[in-house]
Amino acid sequence: xxxxxxxxxxxxxxxxxxxxxxxxxxxxxxxxxxxxxxxxxxxxxxxxxxxxxxxxxxxxxxxxxxxxxxxxxxxxxxxxxxxxxxxxxxxxxxxxxxxxxxxxxxxxxxxxxxxxxxxxxxxxxxxxxxxxxxxxxxxxxxxxxxxxxxxxxxxxxxxxxxxxxxxxxxxxxxxxxxxxxxxxxxxxxxxxxxxxxxx
Amino acid sequence: xxxxxxxxxxxxxxxxxxxxxxxxxxxxxxxxxxxxxxxxxxxxxxxxxxxxxxxxxxxxxxxxxxxxxxxxxxxxxxxxxxxxxxxxxxxxxxxxxxxxxxxxxxxxxxxxxxxxxxxxxxxxxxxxxxxxxxxxxxxxxxxxxxxxxxxxxxxxxxxxxxxxxxxxxxxxxxxxxxxxxxxxxxxxxxxxxxxxxxxxxxxxxxxxxxxxxxxxxxxxxxxxxxxxxxxxxxxxxxxxxxxxxx
Numbered sequence: 001x002x003x004x005x006x007x008x009x010x011x012x013x014x015x016x017x018x019x020x021x022x023x024x025x026x027x028x029x030x031x032x033x034x035x036x037x038x039x040x041x042x043x044x045x046x047x048x049x050x051x052x053x054x055x056x057x058x059x060x061x062x063x064x065x066x067x068x069x070x071x072x073x074x075x076x077x078x079x080x081x082x083x084x085x086x087x088x089x090x091x092x093x094x095x096x097x098x099x100x101x102x103x104x105x106x107x108x109x110x111x112x113x114x115x116x117x118x119x120x121x122x123x124x125x126x127x128x129x130x131x132x133x134x135x136x137x138x139x140x141x142x143x144x145x146x147x148x149x150x151x152x153x154x155x156x157x158x159x160x161x162x163x164x165x166x167x168x169x170x171x172x173x174x175x176x177x178x179x180x181x182x183x184x185x186x187x188x189x190x191x192x193x194x195x196x197x198x199x
Numbered sequence: 200x201x202x203x204x205x206x207x208x209x210x211x212x213x214x215x216x217x218x219x220x221x222x223x224x225x226x227x228x229x230x231x232x233x234x235x236x237x238x239x240x241x242x243x244x245x246x247x248x249x250x251x252x253x254x255x256x257x258x259x260x261x262x263x264x265x266x267x268x269x270x271x272x273x274x275x276x277x278x279x280x281x282x283x284x285x286x287x288x289x290x291x292x293x294x295x296x297x298x299x300x301x302x303x304x305x306x307x308x309x310x311x312x313x314x315x316x317x318x319x320x321x322x323x324x325x326x327x328x329x330x331x332x333x334x335x336x337x338x339x340x341x342x343x344x345x346x347x348x349x350x351x352x353x354x355x356x357x358x359x360x361x362x363x364x365x366x367x368x369x370x371x372x373x374x375x376x377x378x379x380x381x382x383x384x385x386x387x388x389x390x391x392x393x394x395x396x397x398x399x400x401x402x403x404x405x406x407x408x409x410x411x412x413x414x415x416x417x418x419x420x421x422x423x424x425x426x427x428x429x430x431x432x433x434x435x436x437x438x439x440x441x442x443x444x445x
Binding site: 090 | 299300301302303306309
């Protein structure tokens with residue numbers, strides 16, 4: 001078990017809308033009751049059209065994302081085409097499952113766009129679950145309730161962004177391990193946009 | 200044939216002073232002496248055809264030279280066929296690995312490159328001999344109907360029509376005149392049989408012919424039955440007889 005003073009927390013959301021996906025996470029990195037950083041990054045770009053948002057041990061998510069970025073780049077060079085989100089998610093699932101007995105302590109939401117926008121949720125052991133929207137981390141229970149009540153698969157970018165922000169802000173109000181700001185990654189056919197808001 | 204400098208065609212593959220790899224050239228010669236195999240790619244699919252010599256008492260039901268790698272990829276071989284089997288085993292594992300890791304069917308070019316890489320390794324390592332076989336890979340993937348060929352040196356190339364093995368030069372010349380990428384799969388099957396009759400000692404019957412096809416609709420490899428091959432052979436003969444040998 002991880003000693004209580006090292007237990008991390010986070011609120012991470014991901015949702016697919018009409019012409020893209022949006023990934024979001026707040027910026028607080030905390031070990032137990034101590035706020036280690038107010039400007040952490042838990043949203044990552046993996047390729048030009050796939051991103052990941054993570055909750056859990058920061059070292060583990062950074063290592064995992066770095067390895068993914070390299071492997072995806074090599075695969076894209078070999079295949080001479082962009083890697084679709086389902087392949088990226090499956091590859092990460094394989095990496096996590098390979099470490100089943102000494103796992104990377106991180107939950108991940110992968111989002112991207114190929115023919116259509118898609119979202120995948122992964123747990124530390126490599127479960128791979130496709131979904132329209134999802135939330136992970138210590139603030140997940142709060143955030144998912146907000147998303148669930150306001151989500152529609154045909155929503156546009158503006159209302160999707162508004163819903164993602166509202167869900168994270170709700171979690172920040174009541175989850176002590178989440179806060180300090182929000183990072184967003186919006187992926188549409190036109191490309192990939194990063195946004196950052198500090199509270 | 201060759202006039203190899205003494206010593207440079209023995210054991211491991213090393214360059215001769217004039218920059219040749221004799222063991223690799225001999226391996227390619229093995230392919231040239233194998234029985235004919237060919238592949239044709241048209242708009243709505245791709246076909247494989249091979250000539251197989253069987254002894255009178257041999258059971259011809261099992262094709263020795265056409266293999267299935269995955270639902271959507273088939274391989275035809277010419278040369279030293281046991282070597283082909285090893286490469287096919289390798290391709291099958293590679294195809295499944297690709298699906299397991301990336302959640303999508305493997306591309307035909309990826310398999311061709313993999314076999315090319317394998318062939319290349321066996322031209323460079325000590326204590327091994329090159330593979331004595333060329334493969335024709337036919338498949339349907341996200342890019343449509345695909346046709347590739349590999350050779351013992353590790354080269355792999357994409358084709359609309361390719362023949363390997365004995366008589367392949369003659370067949371390639373024939374195909375260059377007769378092949379049309381807009382023809383349908385049935386016409387391609389007839390053309391393939393034309394090619395086999397062109398160089399085979401057996402100008403009648405279809406016992407020595409084996410074929411497989413993949414169409415872009417189903418994306419599945421299908422082996423043709425003896426009856427279907429006989430039907431195409433009939434058309435081939437009708438076409439060839441008025442003009443005689445074309």
